[in-house]
Amino acid sequence: MAPRLVFVHGIGGPRDPATELAAWSAALAGGMRVAGHSALAATLEADPAAHAAFVSYADLFGPAQAQGADDTPAEAELLAALVAELVDEAAESAEEDGAGPEELAVLADARAEATPTGQQQGAPDLARRALNAVTTLLSLRPWDGAGQWLTPKLMVRHLGQVARYLARAEADGDGATLDARIRARVAEAVGDGPVVVIAHSLGTVVALEALHERRAEVPLFVTLGSPIAMRSVVLPRLRPQPPAVPDGTARWLNFWDRDDVIAVRPRLERDLAPGATGVRPVSARIDSDGLWVHTSTKYLAQAAVAGPVAEALSPARG
Structure with a gap:
C-alpha cells in the first residue's frame, strides 16, 4: 500500500485547505525536482488531492482568538514564558554569531520586558510584557522580516495559539478540549496509514501527539521549524510524558533554519526517548534565502527536505 502525504x-x-494543499505540494514538488525526483514531482503537482491531505485547524482558534490569548491567566503565563524563551534563543544565536553591542543591548531590553517582576503578575500584565518584548524584537533581523504578521499584536496573538493548545482547555459541549479537537483532525487525515507526515x-507538536494516539504506520515523520525543543514551555507539557518518538514512526527528520525565529536549536535527539524500535529524531540545519524563513513552503522547497520524502514515497509507488 502506497503511503499518503499528510501536511x-x-x-x-x-486558511483554505485546497489552496494550501496546492501550495505545499507545489513547493515540495520543486524540492523533489532539485533532489532528482522529477517524475514523482510531476505526479504530485498534477493532482495533489490524489496523493496528499492538508490538515486545517486554524478555524478552531476562532472564537477565543477574537478576544485575545490574555483572557485566562494560564494561557497568559504560557505566552509570556514562550516569548521569554524565544528571546533567550535569539540572544544565544546573536552571541554565537558575534553580534555587536547594540544588537545585544536590544535583546537584553527584550528579555527584561518579557520577564515578570517579583510582584504577582496578572494576565493583562503578562500579555503586555509579551507584546512589548515582541515589539522590541521586531526591530532586529531576522525578526524585522516577519511581514506576514504586519503588527506585533497580531504576532503575539498567533504565538498565543501555542499557549492555548498547551493549556488543554476550552472544552466544547461534548467536553473535548481545544487541543483534543485539533488532534482529532490530524487523526482523521492519518487514518490507518501508512502515511508520510510533514508538520x-x-x-x-500537534502531529507528534496525534501519532502517539493514532499509532499509525509512519515510514517518515518530517518536522519543520519546530518548537518541540523549547525546554521551559513545550517539552515538559507534551503528552505523553516522558516525551518519546511514536512507536509507529520508522524515521523522523527534523529540519531547522538558523534564521527561523520560531524554531529553537534542535535538541530532540537528547530530549526525546526512542520509539519501540529504537528510532530517534535526526536534526539537520538548512539555509533558506530571504529575510523571513519560517514559512512552510521555504522548508519544503529544500532538496534536503523533499529528497527523503520522495524516497519514502517512491518505493511503494513503484
Whole structure:
C-alpha cells in the first residue's frame, strides 16, 4: 500500500485547505525536482488531492482568538514564558554569531520586558510584557522580516495559539478540549496509514501527539521549524510524558533554519526517548534565502527536505 502525504500547518490565521494543499505540494514538488525526483514531482503537482491531505485547524482558534490569548491567566503565563524563551534563543544565536553591542543591548531590553517582576503578575500584565518584548524584537533581523504578521499584536496573538493548545482547555459541549479537537483532525487525515507526515511549527507538536494516539504506520515523520525543543514551555507539557518518538514512526527528520525565529536549536535527539524500535529524531540545519524563513513552503522547497520524502514515497509507488 502506497503511503499518503499528510501536511499539518502551524500558527497563523484561517486558511483554505485546497489552496494550501496546492501550495505545499507545489513547493515540495520543486524540492523533489532539485533532489532528482522529477517524475514523482510531476505526479504530485498534477493532482495533489490524489496523493496528499492538508490538515486545517486554524478555524478552531476562532472564537477565543477574537478576544485575545490574555483572557485566562494560564494561557497568559504560557505566552509570556514562550516569548521569554524565544528571546533567550535569539540572544544565544546573536552571541554565537558575534553580534555587536547594540544588537545585544536590544535583546537584553527584550528579555527584561518579557520577564515578570517579583510582584504577582496578572494576565493583562503578562500579555503586555509579551507584546512589548515582541515589539522590541521586531526591530532586529531576522525578526524585522516577519511581514506576514504586519503588527506585533497580531504576532503575539498567533504565538498565543501555542499557549492555548498547551493549556488543554476550552472544552466544547461534548467536553473535548481545544487541543483534543485539533488532534482529532490530524487523526482523521492519518487514518490507518501508512502515511508520510510533514508538520510545520505548532503543527509539529500537534502531529507528534496525534501519532502517539493514532499509532499509525509512519515510514517518515518530517518536522519543520519546530518548537518541540523549547525546554521551559513545550517539552515538559507534551503528552505523553516522558516525551518519546511514536512507536509507529520508522524515521523522523527534523529540519531547522538558523534564521527561523520560531524554531529553537534542535535538541530532540537528547530530549526525546526512542520509539519501540529504537528510532530517534535526526536534526539537520538548512539555509533558506530571504529575510523571513519560517514559512512552510521555504522548508519544503529544500532538496534536503523533499529528497527523503520522495524516497519514502517512491518505493511503494513503484
